[in-house]
Amino acid sequence: MCLYDTMYYFYPEQRNEFLVLASTFLCCMKDYEKFKQLVLQGATLYMPQLSLDCVIFGFHEGQLKVLLLKMRNLQEWALPGGFIYRQEALEVAASRILKERTGLDNIFLQQFHIFSDPTRSDTSKAIHHFSFADLSIDSSHWLAQRFISVGFYALVDFTRVTPQADELTDTCQWYDLENIPPLMMDHRHILDKALETLRIQLNYQPIGMSLMPEQFTMPELQKLYETILGVTLDRRNFQRKILGYHILKRREVRRTGVAHKSPYLYSFDEKQYQQALQDGLHKW
Amino acid sequence: MCLYDTMYYFYPEQRNEFLVLASTFLCCMKDYEKFKQLVLQGATLYMPQLSLDCVIFGFHEGQLKVLLLKMRNLQEWALPGGFIYRQEALEVAASRILKERTGLDNIFLQQFHIFSDPTRSDTSKAIHHFSFADLSIDSSHWLAQRFISVGFYALVDFTRVTPQADELTDTCQWYDLENIPPLMMDHRHILDKALETLRIQLNYQPIGMSLMPEQFTMPELQKLYETILGVTLDRRNFQRKILGYHILKRREVRRTGVAHKSPYLYSFDEKQYQQALQDGLHKW
Numbered sequence: 040m041c042l043y044d045t046m047y048y049f050y051p052e053q054r055n056e057f058l059v060l061a062s063t064f065l066c067c068m069k070d071y072e073k074f075k076q077l078v079l080q081g082a083t084l085y086m087p088q089l090s091l092d093c094v095i096f097g098f099h100e101g102q103l104k105v106l107l108l109k110m111r112n113l114q115e116w117a118l119p120g121g122f123i124y125r126q127e128a129l130e131v132a133a134s135r136i137l138k139e140r141t142g143l144d145n146i147f148l149q150q151f152h153i154f155s156d157p158t159r160s161d162t163s164k165a166i167h168h169f170s171f172a173d174l175s176i177d178s179s180h181w182l183a184q185r186f187i188s189v190g191f192y193a194l195v196d197f198t199r200v201t202p203q204a205d206e207l208t209d210t211c212q213w214y215d216l217e218n219i220p221p222l223m224m225d226h227r228h229i230l231d232k233a234l235e236t237l238r239i240q241l242n243y244q245p246i247g248m249s250l251m252p253e254q255f256t257m258p259e260l261q262k263l264y265e266t267i268l269g270v271t272l273d274r275r276n277f278q279r280k281i282l283g284y285h286i287l288k289r290r291e292v293r294r295t296g297v298a299h300k301s302p303y304l305y306s307f308d309e310k311q312y313q314q315a316l317q318d319g320l321h322k323w
Numbered sequence: 324m325c326l327y328d329t330m331y332y333f334y335p336e337q338r339n340e341f342l343v344l345a346s347t348f349l350c351c352m353k354d355y356e357k358f359k360q361l362v363l364q365g366a367t368l369y370m371p372q373l374s375l376d377c378v379i380f381g382f383h384e385g386q387l388k389v390l391l392l393k394m395r396n397l398q399e400w401a402l403p404g405g406f407i408y409r410q411e412a413l414e415v416a417a418s419r420i421l422k423e424r425t426g427l428d429n430i431f432l433q434q435f436h437i438f439s440d441p442t443r444s445d446t447s448k449a450i451h452h453f454s455f456a457d458l459s460i461d462s463s464h465w466l467a468q469r470f471i472s473v474g475f476y477a478l479v480d481f482t483r484v485t486p487q488a489d490e491l492t493d494t495c496q497w498y499d500l501e502n503i504p505p506l507m508m509d510h511r512h513i514l515d516k517a518l519e520t521l522r523i524q525l526n527y528q529p530i531g532m533s534l535m536p537e538q539f540t541m542p543e544l545q546k547l548y549e550t551i552l553g554v555t556l557d558r559r560n561f562q563r564k565i566l567g568y569h570i571l572k573r574r575e576v577r578r579t580g581v582a583h584k585s586p587y588l589y590s591f592d593e594k595q596y597q598q599a600l601q602d603g604l605h606k607w
Binding site for chain 1: 373407440
């Protein structure tokens with residue numbers, strides 16, 4: 040199963056194809072060639088011993104969610120990640136990797152920490168997972184080195200993300216923050232650090248605007264703040280403070296079809312929001 | 324002058340020794356061997372294509388200051404920086420480099436950004452500066468590669484720093500933030516980014532405690548906040564807010580020997596400060 044695992048690792052979206060080996064022989068051969076190229080030419084293509092991992096946050100029905108890839112057989116999930124081309128800036132690499140692995144484009148993306156514990160990469164695992172058949176990988180191989188990883192976090196409007204059934208289903212999946220499965224390597228630590236950054240940057244980055252849909256009610260926005268901060272907030276106090284920043288526009292229409300009194304709908308005033316963030320929401 | 328420049332680059336503290344060549348022949352030979360070892364063995368000793376740069380802030384007499392090293396002949400100054408050993412965490416490397424290059428130990432140190440513009444390293448300059456006599460360096464040499472640099476900022480209590488005349492004088496010097504000389508490569512950008520981080524983290528990191536002396540007056544603390552934020556603050560408003568956080572202890576004694584009414588002296592209450600930072604000074 041080593042070939043399968045390895046190809047799955049790099050091409051999780053082809054899982055179903057791999058499983059139906061007979062009918063996808065040609066397809067697999069093409070992917071195998073692609074993988075072989077990575078193993079053999081990665082050392083000249085990519086920056087050595089440097090990778091990046093992306094924590095992609097979404098918010099839906101009162102839940103903060105994270106997009107994960109399944110590492111089959113390992114029973115472990117992983118953050119979407121990859122390598123940096125020899126002449127590529129990290130931000131460009133992060134955008135490219137997100138696009139390649141999730142189909143998402145033009146999203147809010149920030150580097151937040153670099154993870155460099157010398158024991159974070161398990162080189163023996165790498166040798167096991169990347170070796171197969173006619174590709175022998177030993178401890179001197181570029182994939183079997185210590186890797187330092189740059190953590191990026193991304194914020195997406197969950198409602199605008201349409202997981203592509205043919206590419207993402209079964210392989211790329213949202214998990215509620217409260218229900219994250221075991222993650223490979225130090226990915227849980229990377230996720231926790233991203234969340235900590237989100238808490239701190241709530242007043243300095245357009246986090247609300249990036250995660251909320253175009254229109255939302257005040258209780259929905261409060262729920263986002265409560266989820267990120269991990270606390271319960273007083274309704275009236277929250278409303279007073281958030282309206283005091285002058286970053287919200289109240290819409291003409293109200294939310295209809297809900298059980299209680301129709302609540303007002305709000306949108307972020309992008310220009311005011313960016314200006315407020317630049318000044319710092321909490322002025323001295 | 325190429326040998327001199329190069330040795331000066333790595334051993335700025337030995338400048339005077341280098342200049343009196345006759346009397347320090349043995350010393351220079353020893354340093355040359357050390358340098359030669361770096362050039363020849365660096366590729367096996369250090370993580371490839373990765374460096375780190377430190378922005379060291381101090382605060383004195385109402386001025387925010389930055390510690391810089393002189394790059395002689397180049398007419399450019401530089402942030403203290405260096406390389407990361409093959410099995411070293413970045414934080415350990417940053418502490419080691421700061422200790423080696425400035426003599427400072429046990430200081431507040433935070434990674435804040437990774438600088439990865441592919442054009443930031445000028446490889447032709449590196450080839451010029453690291454080549455001499457019997458050490459030929461070409462474009463394939465490890466020092467002539469693209470380097471990605473991790474930025475750290477450090478906060479020190481200026482009054483506790485005693486520049487060692489024999490090691491640091493003339494080579495390692497504080498500069499007022501308002502009067503920074505031209506810096507090499509993208510070091511000015513790194514410095515600006517560190518300052519931006521300081522502004523944002525003022526409410527989340529023990530920045531005041533790390534930069535201020537043990538005891539200080541309220542106007543002195545206000546000046547620090549004003550300098551970091553780049554604004555003028557209302558005296559009464561500042562005092563009300565900062566006292567409202569319950570992170571300061573008023574001392575029994577007052578500052579004496581000043582022209583005006585003796586002002587109260589304050590210290591940070593370290594335990595309360597750390598707790599307040601953990602909660603976030605600006606609660607929702």
